Amino acid sequence: MITVNNAPSIDHAVGKPKAGKGMNWKTKRKLFIFVFTVPTLLFFCLFMIYPIIQGLYISLFDWSGGSETKSFIGFDNYKEMLNDPILGHAIYNDYFLVFWKVIGIVGLGVFFAVALTRFRMKGSGFFRQVFFIPNILSVVVIGVLWNYIYNPSIGFLNSFLSLFTEKKVEISYLGDEAYAMWSLLPPAIWAGVGFVMILLIASILSIPTELYEAGNLDGATQWQQFVRITMPLTWEQIKVSILWVVMTTLNGSFVIVWIMTEGGPDNATQVMGSYLYQMGFRQYHMGYASAIGALILILSLITTLALQRIMRRDTYEMS
Amino acid sequence: MHKKSAGSVVLSAIFYVILILWALCVLYPLVWSVFGSLKDNQQFLLKMPWSLPEFPLLWENFSNVWVNYQVGTYFMNSLLVTTLSTLLALLLASTTAYTIARFRFIGNQVLYNLYLASMMIPMILGLIPLFFLLSDMQLSNTLLGLILVYTAMNISFGVFVLTGFFRTLPKELDESASIDGASDYGVFFRIMLPLARPGLISVGIMNVLSIWNEYVMGTVLVNDPSKYTLPIGIAVMQAEMQYRTEWGPLFAGLLLSIIPVLIIYFIFQRQITSGMIAGAVK
Structure with a gap:
């Protein structure tokens, strides 16, 4: 009953005008594109883009969050940062986590991937499945589990150590400034290794086996094969893994800090994100907190760009 | 790995142990929260953390x-x-x-x-x-x-x-x-x-x-x-x-x-x- 006349253009790219009923096809097509993109865009702008821009804007104000007391102070919040020793320490802690997490997560991830592919371990499917589990758990779950492992009196770690000592071990891992930062590493590494492993396994399996066979014929050891074949050919994925760890740490490491130590004891484990939270929602310095947010954005962009440059050169030299 | 030397067998064994240890690290906290969810406070405070929950299991938790x-x-x-x-x-x-x-x-x-x-x-x-x-x-x-x-x-x-x-x-x-x-x-x-x-x-x-x-x-x-x-x-x-x-x-x-x-x-x-x-x- 509907004539072929009514059909919209079949050529999306160029489009041949055809007569339509009522509206012509061009208007209809425009309306369609509008209906399919604009609501999403408006929604996204309201709840994602606007808050981010507003965050940058608030960082120029002295504001406690109330309605009357918002005064423009230009870059004073940023100047104040220079004289804030806690912030300095928080930045240091962020990069401490970045450094050790990259070593731990990428190191173990690559190791497991190589062990499960090149060494053809029995039950490799099982290990793969299990190792990935922490990656799908909520940070809250990870934090609660590890809080219990670290619990000074009834926790697993001290009870285990006490088996080998005469006196009961009662180390307060998260409550002692000397241990607290280091104690945040195992849960963070525990939670990330599986993903890097999966990424690397896929990459190693795509390497032509002839290369390894040739290596065997030439009498290359497993280590030599790893350095000469596996590393260069999976470098792209290793790079992605490193950037992934760096990004997720700078943008999100505060969550595990918040759950496990709240930045304590005495700000010893404060990272930029947890400090932002404390400044904003505990001490009501909304302007200063927003400036920390801007700092996180800037540092994470600079760090990833710098790393991308460095690692690009490395690839070039290796090949 | 077309020939298995003694060295590579040892290496494989070491790797295997490491893999099993890591699997335990991942699974144990989960298994252990299952145990924990079936215990009462007394068992937490007096028994070792790795002890099995006592009967009757506390499903009412x-x-x-x-x-x-x-x-x-x-x-x-x-x-x-x-x-x-x-x-x-x-x-x-x-x-x-x-x-x-x-x-x-x-x-x-x-x-x-x-x-x-x-x-x-x-x-x-x-x-x-x-x-x-x-x-x-x-x-x-x-x-x-x-x-x-x-x-x-x-x-x-x-x-x-x-x-x-x-x-x-x-x-x-x-x-x-x-x-x-x-x-x-x-x-x-x-x-x-x-x-x-x-x-x-x-x-x-x-x-x-x-x-x-x-x-x-x-x-x-x-x-x-x-x-x-x-x-x-x-x-x-x-x-x-x-x-x-x-x-x-x-x-x-x-x-x-x-x-x-x-x-x-x-x-x-x-x-x-x-x-x-x-x-x-x-």
Whole structure:
């Protein structure tokens, strides 16, 4: 009953005008594109883009969050940062986590991937499945589990150590400034290794086996094969893994800090994100907190760009 | 490995031990929260942490935590928020992704880059403004507020993955449907969406996991215990443990939040791993 006349253009790219009923096809097509993109865009702008821009804007104000007391102070919040020793320490802690997490997560991830592919371990499917589990758990779950492992009196770690000592071990891992930062590493590494492993396994399996066979014929050891074949050919994925760890740490490491130590004891484990939270929602310095947010954005962009440059050169030299 | 020297056998054995140790590191805390969820306080304080729970097993920890600790409410809130946000995010993302993938219009590439770039921006920068935005909209402490924020947080990933997916679908399909007289809307909803099901499932599962597990936005935007989702509720329960130690119920609550995630993982493993890879590679 509907004539072929009514059909919209079949050529999306160029489009041949055809007569339509009522509206012509061009208007209809425009309306369609509008209906399919604009609501999403408006929604996204309201709840994602606007808050981010507003965050940058608030960082120029002295504001406690109330309605009357918002005064423009230009870059004073940023100047104040220079004289804030806690912030300095928080930045240091962020990069401490970045450094050790990259070593731990990428190191173990690559190791497991190589062990499960090149060494053809029995039950490799099982290990793969299990190792990935922490990656799908909520940070809250990870934090609660590890809080219990670290619990000074009834926790697993001290009870285990006490088996080998005469006196009961009662180390307060998260409550002692000397241990607290280091104690945040195992849960963070525990939670990330599986993903890097999966990424690397896929990459190693795509390497032509002839290369390894040739290596065997030439009498290359497993280590030599790893350095000469596996590393260069999976470098792209290793790079992605490193950037992934760096990004997720700078943008999100505060969550595990918040759950496990709240930045304590005495700000010893404060990272930029947890400090932002404390400044904003505990001490009501909304302007200063927003400036920390801007700092996180800037540092994470600079760090990833710098790393991308460095690692690009490395690839070039290796090949 | 075409010849097995003594050295490589030893090496394999060492690797095997390391793999088993790591598997224990991963599984043990989980097994142990199962044990913990069946113990009473006395067993926590007097027995070794690795001791098995004593009989009778305290299954009532689960009903206790479900009713008296309101974990039942948290669970239902999580379920509602996760389901609605995921569906809404899928609708908003798939329409945009389809349009970007299939039509040439001014701003096409800009739109795509906008969604892609937003994935690199730390969400915490928007945390404070979001808090005030929701309170201006009278949406603080409401599940609707959480649903809107979670939806927005998951749109870019969906647009990114689904645009790639729609590009791989053969053009001839919607072209022939167009000739048969279907409108653009009909082509999308009746032909393209069903074809895109694998992509939608992948994105949907990733959304479900990220929303079910989300903590930061939730804890800032919701202060009313009757509106808590599981991660918020469990974090609060844990914080209160300093004053009132009830470990059994805490682990029972923890398990109630882990089990759905594990079930989803074992069903949709492939989608989850490939989804995470897509998110990281960009």
